[in-house]
Amino acid sequence: MECDDYRLTRTLERENLNLNPLQRGGVLTADAREALYEFSDGYSICDYCEGRLDQIKKPDINRFLDDLADFINVDVVRTVHGAREGKFAVMHALCDKGDTIIVDGNAHYTTHLAAERNHLKIIEAPNNGYPTFEIKSETYRQVLEDAIDKTEIKLAVLTHVDGDYGNLTNAKAIASTCKRLGIPLLLNCAYTMGRMPIDAKDIGADFIVGSGHKSMAASGPIGVLGMTSEWEDTILKRSDRHEKKEIEMLGCTSRGAPIATLMASFPHVKARVQRWNEELKKTRHFVKEMEKLGEIIQLGVKPKEHDLVRFETPIFDNIARSHPRRGFFLYEELKKRRIVGIKRGQTRWFKCSVYSMTMEQIEYIIDAFRDIIKKYKS
Template sequence: MKCQDYSLNRQTERDNLNLNPLQRGGVLPPESRQALYEFSDGYSVCDYCSGRLDEIPKPSIHGFLEDMARFINVDHVRTVHGAREGKFAVMHALCRPGDTVVMDGNAHYTSHLAAERNNLNIVEVPSTGEPEYRIDPVAYQEVLDNLDDRGEDVSLVLLTHVDGDYGNLTDARAIGKIAHDTGIPFLLNCAYSMGRMPIDAKKLNTDFIVGSGHKSMAASGPIGILGVQEEWADLVLKRSGRHQVKELEMMGCTSRGAPIATLMASLPYLIDRVSKWDVELQKTLYFVSEMEKIGGVKQIGVRPTEHDLVRFETPFFHSIADKHPRKGFYLYEELKKKKIVGIKRGQTQWFKCSVYGFSQEQVHYIAHSFAEIASKFREMAD
């Protein structure tokens, strides 16, 4: 049998400035690339395992999990295959089929799937709609009060800390307090915040917190973080009756091999980089201001933005697509000529992007490149 060509290279992405928000927080530092090489074989971290992944002494996964717990301020940490698996595990441990979970209207689709897979009812807290799409704590209070008035119990409150559509940073501390005041456990999805910005799970009033190693923590995927406070540890980390060292919700062992090795190697780097979050945010604000000088380009979501993921409405670039011989593909192609990628092919009406991790000089170059493209085709927009 002859296999097909699987196109196993990322030369385009590696040789260009990649604006894809999914990629910006997952770029590996050199020490993690070395760990990727060292632990690239199969079950490479399992040579000294006595049955529990979280207790492996060499490499010191046990020590790493203790450090990670201190980094995000939780009592217990486990690695999972992604934030979605962490959400599913919490729901599966806490809820029963037919229970109700309340989540924000900007929630990631995997929050819906985790609930659906557990046969739970979803009640959404609506956003304010365009142009901000803000999630207000008072809206959570109203939804919970309405459910209580109807006699409907809620098993879990979930919030997306930073949503993947607009990059809105929501007041998790306030919503966590609302959940606790009504006696409901609180799960915070930090897929776009843990590893990019400082996170203190206890200050944010969380019972459970999930993060994404491959999205925001400079790790090779798939890997995520599940943080659990002490009150819930016996339930979420319950052991198997038949295989007594294995934790049920973790299916015994979760991420093993290259993903966990790269996340371990990246932790010192992450500890340093979250301390520079203000610098990253200022670069984003500069980028937004330069983009909006084009005219017909506007940041959508809470303003000023509080996160590096930015969504622009771009009617200016879309009007050019109507007349350009390459239609909507022209923008991607013009950017690629300038060694910039990450905007989806054919997308001109709106797009999401991030300049997280780029130097100020690179951010200036990216903004200037968009301005040059706008100037080049301005007559088509008239």
């Protein structure tokens, strides 16, 4: 009898330097790896549950959620299966079919999908185009004010830092506009919560979502949904038939390794956000040295305010046109040097991040790009 073999191995992080910005903030701590082993069984977190995940005291999820709320300065926190599920839950609780919401032009595709799944109409506040692709607070305000004159707006959604250009928006200014117009604001912090300091009340956001597996050193999938007390009864409304269960959470969310690793990494995450200025300094150095190589241009707002960097790279695109491996040459040259995270076949542009890397590692990466250019330009 034939037996299927689904053995899985992954040595990427152990054997290479990974530039993928999706993963830089999600690399597990040693404590999280231990928790991953201990809580790897499917429902392992539920051994002492009496019906409410957020009230479990062994492990102490109840206290953890209080600490997490303090960390991002909200009144109430729940874990969800990802930032996208948090966005969906807020839209579903606040909006009816056919309602209209405002989103920014750099919104993640999951913002659109959450809206589509809720049968909502979207009005978009555009970015300012090449080369910065910035979401201006004045543009967002104008779009919102114009929309209100024509229809009722149930919710405003803003991407704190986008996944295309790594631009940090002026969330505080946009939140002020929303507050003045009486529109609740949902801030998508998938790329910021757990990497840089976040203060939701100082910003003025009504709701905030984050990603444990993207930016909080958790195995995931897991997200964070925070809110002010004003919205607690709406978002966390309980079932009529199952009185302990919160409807938008579908009763419970993370029940095993995702929340265990999020909890285990939390002390490390709290400490590392205090070193955010050091991370910015490293990113800006990386950008400066990469641009010195010639025909490599950082897109997005300058100077960088986030570790996610998008480079336009005509130098590599020109090499690819005459290289026998075409666009695959850059990926393969980097892989020889134990550098990964740039997608196969991508030479016109790429996204990357050196978050949490040492200066020695960053210099090695810069030297690797320099060597590749020298090899094909000579």
